[in-house]
Amino acid sequence: MTGKYLIMNKEMKINSKPYREEVLKWKPEPTAGGELARIREQAFHRFQELGFPTRQHEAWKYIYLDSILNTVYTPASASGIETDQGSLPSSVRISSLESGFEKLPHVYQNWLKNRIAVEENVFSLINEFQNKEGLLVFYSKNMILERSLQFSLTVPEPSGSEPFIFYPRICFVLEEGVKAEVILNHSSFTQHPYFMNAMVDIYLAEGAELRLSSIQHGIADTSAFMKIAATLQKKSRFEMISFTQGGLTSRQETQVDFRGSEASCHLKNLSVLRGVSRFYQHATANHYAGECQSNQLFKTILAGEAQSEVNSLVHVVRDAQKSESRQLNRNLILSDKARIYSRPQLKIYADDVKCSHGAATGQLDDSELFYLRSRGISKEQARLMMTLAFAEEVIQLIEPKTLRDEIEKIVKKELEGIVKH
Amino acid sequence: MLVIKDLHANVAGKEILKGVNLEIHAGEVHAIMGPNGSGKSTLAKVLAGHPLVEITKGSISYEGKDLTAFAPEERALQGIFMAFQYPVEIPGVNNAGFLRMAYNAKRKKHGLSELDPIEFDNVLQAKIKMVEIPEQFLDRAVNHGFSGGEKKRNEILQMAVLEPKLAVLDETDSGLDIDALRSVAEGVNRLKRSDNAMILVTHYQRLLDYIIPDFVHILLGGRIVKSGDKSLALEVEKKGYDWLQ
Structure with a gap:
């Protein structure tokens, strides 16, 4: 055989x-x-x-x-x-x-x-x-x-x-x-x-x-x-x-x-990446009709040598008046070797639109970390709390609850592994 | 309980404390007064183990041990508590959960079992009554979106929960209106015991109308230039700090 x-x-x-x-x-x-x-x-x-x-x-x-x-x-x-x-x-x-x-x-x-x-x-x-x-x-x-x-x-x-x-x-x-x-x-x-x-x-x-x-x-x-x-x-x-x-x-x-017209989309992502993971994320909202709303919230936690790209584009054509969009990308980098490319973009050809975009990438805040430690919480535990808090904004939106609990458990376990290093 | 000897400390490479000597015993309340930039907050921070304060000379002995060898969390577990001048907002971290985590860290240190959220709620209910804090505080994220007064009250709630041996209140009175000041001071007074000590760092004498200190120290240019009883605070209130220089 x-x-x-x-x-x-x-x-x-x-x-x-x-x-x-x-x-x-x-x-x-x-x-x-x-x-x-x-x-x-x-x-x-x-x-x-x-x-x-x-x-x-x-x-x-x-x-x-x-x-x-x-x-x-x-x-x-x-x-x-x-x-x-x-x-x-x-x-x-x-x-x-x-x-x-x-x-x-x-x-x-x-x-x-x-x-x-x-x-x-x-x-x-x-x-x-x-x-x-x-x-x-x-x-x-x-x-x-x-x-x-x-x-x-x-x-x-x-x-x-x-x-x-x-x-x-x-x-x-x-x-x-x-x-x-x-x-x-x-x-x-x-x-x-x-x-x-x-x-x-x-x-x-x-x-x-x-x-x-x-x-x-x-x-x-x-x-x-x-x-x-x-x-x-x-x-x-x-x-x-x-x-x-x-x-x-x-x-x-x-x-x-x-x-x-009057349609809306809400895109949210949470990525937790470690080791040599690579995650490339692309999102495009094409406003071909007016009075539509697009919202994006992308959050990434990177550890180890992980790399990620968040490339989001909102495209509003000439006649798509009263379009509204919000793009927000927040990234938390937990190691020196992790890397993120954050590229929110707008292409707007209409004149009556409300579009905003923002991106912030950083490490855990030292003053928050000290505050938690000054109350007797270990450095590791404090890092875990803060990292989990970063993730919760997206986790709390997951439905149904059974899925939300499952994801929360996965994220918690993953983050516990990450902050120990 | 606490013996500080010839303490020199830098912040961002600049010498702020230039030889502080201070001795504190259980049951005592010490007030540290001084103008802006005299080193009051740095002295508070150095006790809590703030990473941006660097000790260059001198010693801090707490219950006979070298305090400077301990990480901030270890100091807290040993019974030191600093109420922050600017309490930090931590979005996403639930206040009650945070208090439980801190409380359990202390219990663990003393070999006691950790409390689950329901058991801890009993503890918490008693504490919020003691310091007269609305229950809604507990469901919010730590200090997130709190008003200045609410943040200060939240510090006192933490102090009530952790029952420190040595509490350092760094300008807890600043930014409070007179009613809030009175209520915070009453909370602090209820936490006063014969086996703990407090250091009140303050700018103004008015806090000392509500919390009566046993000793008042004037910090000027990084040194304690004069110590006395509560009448010294009144004298400073009248005459300012210039005559001490």
């Missing part, structure tokens, strides 16, 4: 090329037809046009891509999404993207086609033609689902030690007036190296509201990319709270397109 297994592995290796070459070999399935197949081809062509980014690209300036592009990955057999929802009301349908897409009303099909036609993120394009069993989650008009739907981004560990790759793909469509909560959980606890390249699309029709919690933790020798693209129609509301911890090279990109 063992011998046979080894031979199989060897053959696979011979057939595989480094990622940068392997993805170019993509061919459409001969039997594939329909709109989704056309979208995949469109994505592949756009990827060929754009090519892999280099450090000349602003959005890829700090990330070290060679470690991914030069790796030979074995494709995982599964889609990478697990969901156990129990019974759902008939107005919430989870289907494969493959089968569900063709049945979607044209308005949603066109939305996805148009978005991908101008996609700039090459890895999202790759996901588009590489993903195998994407999910479509469709909420019919005025559906109010009290409980959160949870999706785990993970695959069974393959045998052997080769790094593997998987492409989770989820598309959420919320029709008019829907209110929903979703948890995306990427926690694998495997030592096996892998690359996750995930793509999440969200469409919020008029008055729809989505609260998305995205959790990434317990991952070690991993590269994890995720793009979340949300299209917001009139009076819709998108709230996203993400927590990131760990990963060798992680990149999270959030793109919010306001397509109708």
Whole structure:
């Protein structure tokens, strides 16, 4: 058995090329037809046009891509999404993207086609033609689902030690007036190296509201990319709270397109990074319609030799009057070797807007530290209290409470490990 | 309890204390008065172990031990408490949680078990009555958004909870209106016992109308130039500090 297994592995290796070459070999399935197949081809062509980014690209300036592009990955057999929802009301349908897409009303099909036609993120394009069993989650008009739907981004560990790759793909469509909560959980606890390249699309029709919690933790020798693209129609509301911890090279990109007036988005992230973790965070709010509000609060705690980038852009087009935005990035650096690139940016072409941005990076405040110590609290305990207090601002916003408590526990444990050094 | 001998200390490379001598016994209340820049706050800070104050000469002995060898938290655990002139705001850290943490650190030091939030609340309820502090103080972040008077009261609450042997009140009267001053002083008086001592660092005599000192010391140019009883404070109030120079 063992011998046979080894031979199989060897053959696979011979057939595989480094990622940068392997993805170019993509061919459409001969039997594939329909709109989704056309979208995949469109994505592949756009990827060929754009090519892999280099450090000349602003959005890829700090990330070290060679470690991914030069790796030979074995494709995982599964889609990478697990969901156990129990019974759902008939107005919430989870289907494969493959089968569900063709049945979607044209308005949603066109939305996805148009978005991908101008996609700039090459890895999202790759996901588009590489993903195998994407999910479509469709909420019919005025559906109010009290409980959160949870999706785990993970695959069974393959045998052997080769790094593997998987492409989770989820598309959420919320029709008019829907209110929903979703948890995306990427926690694998495997030592096996892998690359996750995930793509999440969200469409919020008029008055729809989505609260998305995205959790990434317990991952070690991993590269994890995720793009979340949300299209917001009139009076819709998108709230996203993400927590990131760990990963060798992680990149999270959030793109919010306001397509109708009086919509709002609230993006919050807490990252706790240590060791040699690298986390690159990009957020773009495109105010294509007026009277919309976008808020961002990104907080990072860095220890060890961790590095992070917070690159957030608010873009207001010429006619998007009465746009409002707030960008705030606060970073706490606990070691001399940790590093953060904080780059809040504004591109404003309208004249009647209220946009503010701020960034602050620092260490623990000495006077606060002395104050706590002067009351008999040890230096270590005081550092922990202050660091935890920094994180709480985001943690306290996490819903539901079970998730909040879980994250709080993870953060506490992680920070205890950090302040001891 | 406390013996300071020929203490010299620098702040940011500048000599502020230039040979302070002071002896304090249990049961005593000492007032330290002096104009701005005379070194009053530096003397308070040096006792609490503030990292920006550097001792260059002299000694501080507390209960027979060299105090300067102890880290700030160790001094607190040994019974020293400084009420800050400018209490620090710590956003995100809950006041009751902070008080419990400090209280438990002391219990642990004495080999006692730590109290959970419910057990500690019983302790706290008695203390807030004693120092007449509204209960809402406890649910807020430490000093965050507190008014000047509220911050000073919060210091006294901490003092009540920690029951120090030696309390150093650094200009606790500054920034208080007369009602707040009276209420803070009453709180302090209730904490006075025969087995503890207090050092009141103050600018004005008015605090001493409410907390009667056993000794008054005048600090000028980094040295104690005159010591006496409470009548010295009244004399200074009338004549200023110039005649002492």
